[in-house]
Amino acid sequence: MCHFWFIDFLDNDYQYLIRIDEDCFxxxxxxxxxELMEKKNQVFIFPYFRKFDIPDVTLGMTKLLK
Structure with a gap:
């Protein structure tokens, strides 16, 4: 999943992209x-927002991305 979000999808020309994680219902x-997003000129929507992921799922990411 990390490879996709940091590398793969950046090299493709998608018209739409929807992300559904395993913790989504x-x-x-x-x-x-x-179509609704286009009418409202929205480029991004989400069901909720949290500032940071829990530390267990981002372990090592800061060091990797620097």
């Missing part, structure tokens, strides 16, 4: 979500 999905 989708109870209802709007099939027209990208």
């Amino acid at each position: 989708i109870h209802k999905f709007d099939n027209d979500i990208f």
Whole structure:
């Protein structure tokens, strides 16, 4: 997953990209979500925001990316 987000998708020309992690639960999905985003001129949406991931999932990332 890290390889995809830091390398793979940057080299491709996607019209749309949706990220669904294993800790996400989708109870209802709007099939027209990208159309709605385009109408509202939105480029990014998310269900909630947290400042940082828990330390266990980012162990070593700071050193790797410097």
